[in-house]
Amino acid sequence: MASSAPPLAGTRVVELAGLAPGPFAGLLLADYGASVLRVDRSVSASAPPPAADLLTRHKKSIILDLKNPDSKAVLLSLISTADVLIDPYRPGVLERLGLSPSEVLLKRNPRLIVARMTGFRRSGKYSTMAGHDINYLAVSGVLSMLGPANTAPYPPINLLGDFAGGGAMCFLGILLALLSRSRTGKGQIVEANMVDGSAYVATMPRLSRDLPAWNKPRGENLLDGGCPFYTSYETKDQGKYFAVGALEAKFYKDLLKGLDLNPRDIPTRDDPDNWPALRSIFEKRFKEKTRSEWEAIFDGTDACATPVLEQDELQQRGHEQGLAVDLSDTPGIPIKSDDGGWQGYVLEVGMGGQETLREWMGWRKGRDFNVKDDGTVVKATGAKL
Numbered sequence: 001m002a003s004s005a006p007p008l009a010g011t012r013v014v015e016l017a018g019l020a021p022g023p024f025a026g027l028l029l030a031d032y033g034a035s036v037l038r039v040d041r042s043v044s045a046s047a048p049p050p051a052a053d054l055l056t057r058h059k060k061s062i063i064l065d066l067k068n069p070d071s072k073a074v075l076l077s078l079i080s081t082a083d084v085l086i087d088p089y090r091p092g093v094l095e096r097l098g099l100s101p102s103e104v105l106l107k108r109n110p111r112l113i114v115a116r117m118t119g120f121r122r123s124g125k126y127s128t129m130a131g132h133d134i135n136y137l138a139v140s141g142v143l144s145m146l147g148p149a150n151t152a153p154y155p156p157i158n159l160l161g162d163f164a165g166g167g168a169m170c171f172l173g174i175l176l177a178l179l180s181r182s183r184t185g186k187g188q189i190v191e192a193n194m195v196d197g198s199a200y201v202a203t204m205p206r207l208s209r210d211l212p213a214w215n216k217p218r219g220e221n222l223l224d225g226g227c228p229f230y231t232s233y234e235t236k237d238q239g240k241y242f243a244v245g246a247l248e249a250k251f252y253k254d255l256l257k258g259l260d261l262n263p264r265d266i267p268t269r270d271d272p273d274n275w276p277a278l279r280s281i282f283e284k285r286f287k288e289k290t291r292s293e294w295e296a297i298f299d300g301t302d303a304c305a306t307p308v309l310e311q312d313e314l315q316q317r318g319h320e321q322g323l324a325v326d327l328s329d330t331p332g333i334p335i336k337s338d339d340g341g342w343q344g345y346v347l348e349v350g351m352g353g354q355e356t357l358r359e360w361m362g363w364r365k366g367r368d369f370n371v372k373d374d375g376t377v378v379k380a381t382g383a384k385l
Contacts, residue, residue: 010035037060229252242286
């Protein structure tokens with residue numbers, strides 16, 4: 001019988017507000033039961049509002065000014081009882097704030113796990129430079145593998161750097177550190193960066209680049225769009241597409257059957273020199289029917305042929321947003337539409353923060369902390385935090 005408590009229930013996470021990878025790591029922790037408190041800065045007329053963060057499911061927010069000693073004291077008290085701190089800042093920022101992980105944070109709470117997420121590596125070339133997902137993919141070697149042949153490489157949105165190589169890898173590091181702490185009783189510093197994380201995700205194509213499936217220029221290989229039976233085709237209803245992944249011979253046979261093509265009438269797929277001709281045949285055939293018509297033909301078959309669904313269609317078809325993995329005995333928190341399913345929602349700065357102070361610390365406003373006009377939380381006069 002499943003337990004009512006998610007696997008990370010009781011885990012307290014302080015997430016310093018950032019962009020994409022840090023919030024995604026916090027989202028994964030929150031979805032599996034951790035209590036995640038995001039630390040925001042105040043929104044004032046003289047400062048631009050923080051970037052909209054939709055990765056806020058199951059989180060709360062508190063406004064702290066880390067340059068104000070009375071506000072920073074609140075953070076340090078939270079750190080004393082927290083399990084994880086997510087640091088999304090560039091190298092040196094925490095140190096300049098007087099919050100060095102090794103010299104301050106871990107000495108205050110030896111069980112704390114400090115997860116530091118950077119784009120470039122924390123030291124060495126590029127470490128002091130600003131960058132975005134595309135830059136991290138570029139220097140990791142991954143970007144060179146992406147995109148059609150005979151064009152400039154292009155990034156897959158920001159999925160590989162920010163999310164797969166960044167936030168998900170940081171989440172993995174946090175889980176490993178929690179596992180280690182269960183044995184040693186000690187916290188530690190987790191350092192994740194999107195260069196190494198993305199390169200790790202690309203382990204298979206990198207190690208396979210001397211094999212026939214990967215030894216051709218970008219866009220001409222088995223899995224990078226070069227293969228006519230592993231790509232997408234536009235259907236009769238312009239702007240709709242069908243995806244084909246019929247790699248194995250038995251699946252390819254079902255594909256040809258669905259397309260009403262006789263293998264004796266088309267070039268063999270075994271010779272890559274025939275791939276351009278095969279692609280032309282498939283392109284022409286897929287444009288003879290609408291996506292819905294092809295879906296009716298291929299549903300229930302092993303042709304590895306499926307419609308390319310668009311984001312809005314997922315909700316229309318009743319597909320609920322699911323958790324990354326299901327656990328039989330300690331499941332995560334179900335994702336519902338009203339807490340950020342397919343649409344997400346923006347967590348207002350300061351929302352739920354005072355409630356978390358009461359839950360984590362037993363604090364009361366006016367006795368232990370006060371709130372300034374701009375929402376910033378500071379310790380109350382005379383309070384010993």
